[in-house]
Amino acid sequence: MIIGVVGLGTVGFGTVDILVKEKARLEKEIGEEVKVKYGCSLEDVDLPEGIIYTRDFNDIINDEEVDVVVELIGGVTIAKKIILEALKKGKHVVTANKALLAHDGEELFKCATENNVNLYYEAAVGGGIPVVVPAKESLIANNIYKIEGILNGTTNFILTLMEKENLDFNEALTIADDQGFVEADASLDLDGYDAAHKIKLLAMNAFHIFFDFDKIQLEGIRNVTKKDMDYAKKLGYRIKLIAQAKKLEKGYGLDVAPTLVPINDIVGNVMEAYNVVEITSDYLENVLFYGKGAGRYVTASAVVSDIIKCHDDKKWTYHYEHTDEIYPITYSSYYIRTNKPIDVDYDQYLTLGNDHIYITRAYEKDELLNKLGNQEYHLFKVR
């Protein structure tokens, strides 16, 4: 197995490092040579001996000896070109590029199927946590009908800081940023785009569907206040940024939203930058995968497992259907904070000062918004 790694940043470098350090053990496992032939990057990088450094990814794609191209440069333009060209040359591709796959997955997966090669992306969701492959292979007996998770470590880290250090959103954001937890484009994390990319990949994988990314309704954590967190806690909940995908009677529900999760629930105990994915299906019922969602070696661990997986003769095919029937999941129990009492059926009610806080029975969101009319409110879903 001859490998070319394109992109030698955090994860790319970690991947090369693991492949070199664990070479002997990996080769014993699969009974075949495991060799990184190329490392490609626009910036000069010190590569371990024997690996060819190049600035031109075409050197890799045009080398007939290369079996697997690993795309770790990120972004959606050059990365796409590299992946498509590699697939067309009959090379397997491994990537961690969730944004690209969430936007252009349909084209890319179809290209892989047409060329009878693999396009694996375990590292794109949940960092190193095994979830894409287990959902596809270990759960193959099952019809999956719901996926829920905390898929963005940065926002979970900020929410944890707000709770533990008694901070408001902006104070916590500053600390998270100082500690390097926030990406250059903060909106990706804070407004839910990153979590939405990931839930889209999980939904494609589980439901065998393609759909437009823009169909996913998303809301980030900017509106989560310390006050609402405190009320939620009094009522037995934590606020988490939950990404959800489920089969509806007609079509599929997908959204990303700050959501109250019971503190007694395992998902409610996922703190710091950890991720969790819960999958519900007909035979296995609910199963949950938990671990670190990011980090050089954490993510590289998943990249390496995908690379080694390319050794198998098996090919994943992507004869998925394209659907437009993607809807937000609006039928739910809700947390409402208002400054006047409202007429709703509720499971819990709390009043403090001028605040009235309800955990409602399950409602269609529109019905609640009607009841609220023009008055001020803070509203979150409840899991």
Next chain:
Amino acid sequence: MIIGVVGLGTVGFGTVDILVKEKARLEKEIGEEVKVKYGCSLEDVDLPEGIIYTRDFNDIINDEEVDVVVELIGGVTIAKKIILEALKKGKHVVTANKALLAHDGEELFKCATENNVNLYYEAAVGGGIPVVVPAKESLIANNIYKIEGILNGTTNFILTLMEKENLDFNEALTIADDQGFVEADASLDLDGYDAAHKIKLLAMNAFHIFFDFDKIQLEGIRNVTKKDMDYAKKLGYRIKLIAQAKKLEKGYGLDVAPTLVPINDIVGNVMEAYNVVEITSDYLENVLFYGKGAGRYVTASAVVSDIIKCHDDKKWTYHYEHTDEIYPITYSSYYIRTNKPIDVDYDQYLTLGNDHIYITRAYEKDELLNKLGNQEYHLFKVR
């Protein structure tokens, strides 16, 4: 893919049911026929149309058309004979038989390797939770150094009852028994044998070693009192039956013991008959798998994934080393309850009535036992 299922009890029947109901979808997934040709059982069973019922497993083993033999009769005598003969005839074997693999795995896995066929056992650990295959394949980049888990649903169900319903062990046991949670041989669950079988399988899989089952030190939950549970809770812990396997400087540590787990820890929030496995490794750090540890369809889900896995050309090989260096894990923080103060370094201390309760710093167990001398004590490990 032509399949023969030996054993048509709870899991066997569930397996046949899934394979029949999901036939079209599974065939589409792997591009090959998925056909249950035989069901074998000593008792007459109503099988779906087209499946041959037999009382003689030789009918299956001697049928050249059969690719995969599924052993679900349990026990360690006939089951072993069936598996060995099937492997020698070049058939893949899928089993959920943890007791057999824990005792005779070395012989069985070597036989599979010699005959170049697969012997898969995902359903033997954690019911349907994917953990054997992910530990082997998704974590292939990693050197695993620790595995911990709640692997026995029955004891976790009893411990949950004791806490929630304020019961003593024997009262909770009676209820669990009434609800069908306790096996005919109650000792398998209550004294830790079942958890030990499972941690042995996980250790073999992760560390690539064979060793004698009797080397595992085990302690069940019979000595867990409601009183100690209450004290533990005051100190921020729950008592769980924890199975552990870790690499030591020399050799491997393995044991099963009631252990205090922090209530804030995810493992401490695993209640009822749920199972959890946490794997710690060098690159991926810690990853955790959680779900239902038993049930007809839950377990059959894992059996079916193993059967479908036999479609791949890949073979797992078992060139593991046999080791005698298996030790209990004795260096730990401990919970001690005594009726006189003792001289230990501790993180927490509580005294109520005549009871003195310590959460000690990490000690070698022998050192603590020396300090305790002849006095009465209750002692559990702390995670």
